[in-house]
Amino acid sequence: NAGVTQTPKFRILKIGQSMTLQCTQDMNHNYMYWYRQDPGMGLKLIYYSVGAGITDKGEVPNGYNVSRSTTEDFPLRLELAAPSQTSVYFCASSYPLDRSGALSFGPGTRLTVT
Amino acid sequence: AQTVTQSQPEMSVQEAETVTLSCTYDTSESDYYLFWYKQPPSRQMILVIRQEAYKQQNATENRFSVNFQKAAKSFSLKISDSQLGDAAMYFCAYTQGGSEKLVFGKGTKLTVNP
Numbered sequence: 001n002a003g004v005t006q007t008p009k010f011r012i013l014k015i016g017q018s019m020t021l022q023c024t025q026d027m028n029h030n031y032m033y034w035y036r037q038d039p040g041m042g043l044k045l046i047y048y049s050v051g052a053g054i055t056d057k058g059e060v061p062n063g064y065n066v067s068r069s070t071t072e073d074f075p076l077r078l079e080l081a082a083p084s085q086t087s088v089y090f091c092a093s094s095y096p097l098d099r100s101g102a103l104s105f106g107p108g109t110r111l112t113v114t
Numbered sequence: 115a116q117t118v119t120q121s122q123p124e125m126s127v128q129e130a131e132t133v134t135l136s137c138t139y140d141t142s143e144s145d146y147y148l149f150w151y152k153q154p155p156s157r158q159m160i161l162v163i164r165q166e167a168y169k170q171q172n173a174t175e176n177r178f179s180v181n182f183q184k185a186a187k188s189f190s191l192k193i194s195d196s197q198l199g200d201a202a203m204y205f206c207a208y209t210q211g212g213s214e215k216l217v218f219g220k221g222t223k224l225t226v227n228p
Contacts, residue, residue, distance in 0.1 A: 031214055040123070040220060040221075042218040042219055042220040042221055043218040044218075045216075048215065056214075058215065088157065090159065096212075096214075102164060103159070105159035107156070107158055108158075
């Protein structure tokens with residue numbers, strides 16, 4: 001049981017480039033999330049999904065896109081990377097929060113845009 | 115909108131002693147859940163403890179316990195017999211019952227001195 005896995009662990013992008021952050025979970029969780037963590041700012045929700053084929057925006061969705069074609073996978077797409085997207089990105093998954101109580105987080109991806 | 119406030123950006127404690135991390139939240143809901151997460155230097159987010167608002171009894175997990183003051187909207191974390199491995203960022207988080215989203219505080223950096 002690998003839990004939540006994310007790739008890559010580190011990435012440097014030039015301004016205007018695009019990339020996809022991969023996230024996979026093997027716990028059969030319906031709910032999946034993407035957060036970004038900026039220094040001293042806690043975690044901000046980018047997008048989330050309550051099941052395959054269903055996605056919704058969080059607090060800071062601009063500049064990102066997601067898809068959820070399977071229960072296991074929830075990739076995050078950055079189009080036209082900007083320096084403001086330099087951050088650490090966390091994928092997470094869960095059962096409904098009021099039933100399970102907790103998110104399972106991946107190890108994070110450190111992204112630098114220069 | 116719900117908010118979570120951690121007023122102590124940094125705290126320190128001597129090994130084997132007790133430390134309390136503060137968290138307050140703002141909500142008009144009666145059905146909600148509160149969490150403390152630990153983020154060590156590895157960046158992995160780890161659930162420490164969970165509290166349901168409808169439960170009057172304070173949650174405990176081994177050396178970790180909470181002081182949940184519902185009327186004051188306060189949810190502090192007490193770490194007893196602090197160990198070097200407790201050094202980490204600690205995040206307080208809130209979710210409304212039935213919601214898919216967690217709201218995080220900005221975190222408290224805990225240093226444990228030998």
